[in-house]
Amino acid sequence: MIAESGHYALVLALALALVQMTVPFVGARKNDPVLMAVAGPTAVAQLCFVALAFGALMICYVRSDFSVLNVFENSHSAKPLVYKLSGVWGNHEGSMLLWVFILTVFGALVALFGANLPARLKASVLAVQSSIAAAFLLFILITSNPFLRISEAPFEGRDLNPILQDPGLAIHPPLLYVGYVGLSISFSFAIAALIEGRIDAAWARWVRPWTLLAWIFLTLGIAMGSYWAYYTLGWGGWWFWDPVENASFMPWLAATALLHSALVMEKRDALKVWTTLLAILAFSLSLIGTFLVRSGVLTSVHAFATDPMRGVFILMILAVFIGGSFALFALRAPLLKQGGLFAPVSREGALVLNNLFLVSACATVFIGTLYPLALEALTGEKISVGAPFFNATFVPLFIPLLIAVPFGPLLGWKRGDLLGVAQRLVGAAGVGLITVAVVFAMEGGGPILVPFAIGLALYVMAGALTEVVERTGLLKVPLATAFARAKGLPRSAWGATFAHFGLGIALLGIIGETQWSLERIAELRPGQSISIRRYDFQFDGLTTRQGPNYRDLTAHFTVRRHGEIVGAMEPARRSFPSRGTAITETALMTRGVSQLYLSLGEPNPDGSLAVRLYYKPLVLLIWFGAVGMAIGGVLSLSDRRLRVGAPKPARTKTALLPAE
């Protein structure tokens, strides 16, 4: 009964979505306030029904109702409650339902908090938003219905893939989906603006916070996924340039570019056409990401052909939304009037440069991810594009961007003074150069690239702080004065500082981990030891432990540093009888921002055990950096002008250029 209610709620939500995508749209064209007013309540009602469906599926999981096919295939009665709940989106059907659920949440948010939007814009935005919801609801109902029953209910479920039985599953997909789907709002705004044929700074002020919100979640979602992969896969990698990862990284790059270009549009009324295009691009990449992950096309082009229904349906959604929006863009973009002019060397110019490199980097990931698919489909030839390719192409594109990052916030709007900014960055550059020298000396030769990269990271960090240090007068005025001034700085300035500083921190972690990681692989018997960088690990023996739906074979290690015990590490092999599979539970020990990482192979019958041990210097900085970026986003989001919706009066500054 509950499953049927959920199914029925989805059908009703689809009906509401169809109403919401047509009636307010017609209303906006005819300027009819009654028709336009339909949008708001429908959006909220749509959310209610999708939430009802989502809740129904959750109840089916909690109750282990194995008469529901989806529950039978992905759950087990002995599974801990948290994995029963997170298992709801640990499969195709459930994750699509989560996708639509978040989509309707965003639609309802616009309906509820969009009171200060022009009525026509609001109606159009909600209509576009609802068309996406309609497409995906239809997709779920036709090809991926999570509420299908089995005629004779099995006694026990097949259980969730053991790798997914991890707290990561409870956090990572929802964060990522909020990010993916959040970009639909800026997309809807862009399409609405193109339909209306006008776009202004108020539009940008509306779009920026939504993009920022999506970007924050996307950043955290990607970071969380990376950490999850790091501790769960057993060899300590945290980024693999896997197509599934790339699918989330491309929208992130595009959203990062969009954030920066929307800034130009909001402040200076320039880059309108480009910002619109980026908004379309960012969400298109989200859709492509969903397609890549969901259609099975990644494993092989042939998997796509054997079960074509879903793939073809998503392909159609892609064609309609991406093709349609680009066609609309080509048709209507010339109508958007270009705004303020700016000199090449200016804050705007720097942001254009940022966009140029971010979009190129994004294109690199796009080409690398889709090239093998395209080549195989066209010529039947199979090639692989993996991490070595991306490292060779993506990294060189990112280095100039990193050098330019500190310049942006210091350059003036309209026309900047490059030399002056360079002088103000002497301190940061000095920090970078000294670091290069120190690291070079410490390394005693070796590849020059490593000291250079570490220096670059510290330069980015110091550069990020330069603006705050200058504006608060830190180091020059008494600390209290500087503190008072710091409180007075706009939150968005703090946001940029945190985000850029976080970027530097992440960079430091990435270089530290990739360049200085140590690895030991050995076969140990109880009583034997292995050591890595001043740490000794003594293998004390194996024990077994029974969990709710698994059995652990735990290895006990005593960790000593210079002979003193610093702790114990207990990696395990976890086997799941329901699926007949086993996974590695790695053990981690955090030392400062570095980690010791221990994972196991299967025990040999002679009682010895294959062990992989890593020392991962600075590795935690990778994720701290990402969190720093997200904090920057939150600070920027809390800026007065975004909260109140009214910009502060511009600082009185005599313009050098004649007003246009």
Added chain:
Amino acid sequence: MRRLLVIALLTLLVVPTAIAVEPDEILSDSVLEARARALSKELRCMVCQNQSIDDSQAPLARDLRVLVRERLQMGESDQQVVDFLVTRYGEFVLLRPRFSWHTALLWFGPLAILIIGASGVLVLARRYRAKVGRSAANHEGLTAAEAARVSEILRAGEH
């Protein structure tokens, strides 16, 4: 207990262990081993999804790792080992595709996009300069000295 141990030892050879590079694979020659590891990171485990043979736990990956080490021990160069694997398994085994006519777009695509984007920006910048130049020319009443004086005043006002 002792009998158990004997049985265990007898089965030692057939029990697969699930860990990427296994202890028994590692070569005693550390230079060769380092070369083998570097090569392994560039080679795809063909039955896995986007994993190098260095990362993968699949039996095929293990076979390939052992194969790479055998070829290196025979004195082959890195290039010879890679060539051998490509003739055997095709280019699919390479995680970094070779440059050829059918991968030209892959390798030059990013650069091409950067160049196209950069030239687009340059064209716009030039157009801007032309526009500013025109509007400057419109201030006909000003002599060069006056124009210089105006910009001096404006600059003073800015600070």
